[in-house]
Amino acid sequence: MRETSLSPDGFIYPLFVTYGKNVRKEIKSMPGCFQESVDNIVKHAKEVYSLGIPAVILFGIPEHKDEIGSGAYDPHGVVQKAIRAIKNKIPELQVITDVCMCEYTSHGHCGIIEQGAVRNDPTLELLAKEAVSHAKAGADMVAPSDMMDGRVDAIRTALDAEGFPEMPIMSYAAKYASAFYGPFRDAAESTPQFGDRRSYQMDPSNRREALKEVALDIDEGADIVMVKPAMTYLDIISDIKENFALPVAAYNVSGEYSVIKAAAKLGWIDEERAMMEVLTSIKRAGADIILTYFAKDAARVLNR
Numbered sequence: 001m002r003e004t005s006l007s008p009d010g011f012i013y014p015l016f017v018t019y020g021k022n023v024r025k026e027i028k029s030m031p032g033c034f035q036e037s038v039d040n041i042v043k044h045a046k047e048v049y050s051l052g053i054p055a056v057i058l059f060g061i062p063e064h065k066d067e068i069g070s071g072a073y074d075p076h077g078v079v080q081k082a083i084r085a086i087k088n089k090i091p092e093l094q095v096i097t098d099v100c101m102c103e104y105t106s107h108g109h110c111g112i113i114e115q116g117a118v119r120n121d122p123t124l125e126l127l128a129k130e131a132v133s134h135a136k137a138g139a140d141m142v143a144p145s146d147m148m149d150g151r152v153d154a155i156r157t158a159l160d161a162e163g164f165p166e167m168p169i170m171s172y173a174a175k176y177a178s179a180f181y182g183p184f185r186d187a188a189e190s191t192p193q194f195g196d197r198r199s200y201q202m203d204p205s206n207r208r209e210a211l212k213e214v215a216l217d218i219d220e221g222a223d224i225v226m227v228k229p230a231m232t233y234l235d236i237i238s239d240i241k242e243n244f245a246l247p248v249a250a251y252n253v254s255g256e257y258s259v260i261k262a263a264a265k266l267g268w269i270d271e272e273r274a275m276m277e278v279l280t281s282i283k284r285a286g287a288d289i290i291l292t293y294f295a296k297d298a299a300r301v302l303n304r
């Protein structure tokens with residue numbers, strides 16, 4: 001009689017790539033997650049694939065950050081190297097890349113700063129360059145998370161022009177300005193140095209606006225649309241599933257992971273049951289794909 005079931009093949013596991021060799025540094029606020037150099041990322045990716053998880057999404061922590069985030073589109077950047085290394089060793093594993101500037105800019109914002117504010121249009125060109133450089137390195141799909149207006153169109157146009165007309169785009173379409181990204185910003189070292197992301201991320205009070213954001217991204221050429229965060233936005237996942245015919249992804253974000261890990265550590269919650277309940281509820285709401293730091297733990301439960 002069970003209406004909803006989970007499977008490892010519906011998960012995407014996030015990995016954090018850093019520079020250097022033989023680096024494997026646990027992220028304090030995200031137990032079980034690591035910043036890893038390319039050599040260790042490949043080993044980790046093998047483990048992920050062996051659990052039946054078909055895809056990873058890569059985030060980069062570059063050695064140097066600057067005003068214009070040049071590490072984001074450097075052909076020898078950390079993510080570009082990791083893509084080549086993973087595809088070389090585990091070609092079946094789908095490699096998705098996060099396309100955003102915040103991990104690469106010295107100020108930690110998702111776009112270019114002019115006169116003290118993030119500027120939408122000048123940022124588009126850089127995002128397109130970043131997506132093309134990931135495609136050239138061999139990525140299977142790009143996932144823009146910056147929330148600039150018009151970026152799906154800019155990326156689609158650039159990919160088509162550079163010979164990647166088949167490359168799919170998974171857009172972070174309804175991305176809210178959330179407190180639950182806190183631990184991720186430790187992981188990616190991307191906390192904004194001034195201000196916040198409320199000028200480009202969505203207001204958590206808004207429900208109908210998500211439909212507008214998703215419609216725009218689909219119009220611009222998105223192939224998969226994402227809702228983020230997941231747990232506190234199940235109504236949004238459900239609305240989007242009802243209203244659009246594209247696959248829906250949901251990002252079970254860092255803070256959603258860390259609160260369960262922390263409560264479990266204190267003995268206040270049954271970690272395994274809480275994890276499976278959360279993931280089931282995201283699927284039940286309508287997510288076809290779940291991006292989650294729990295992917296490996298949940299796959300182990302499902303495979304047993």
Ligand code: PBG
Pocket residue numbers: 098100102110145146180181182183184185197252253254255
């Ligand atoms: C980059 C980006 C963020 C996350 C994914 N891509 C952080 C942010 O917008 O501040 C958050 C992921 C998580 O919390 O797990 N823009």
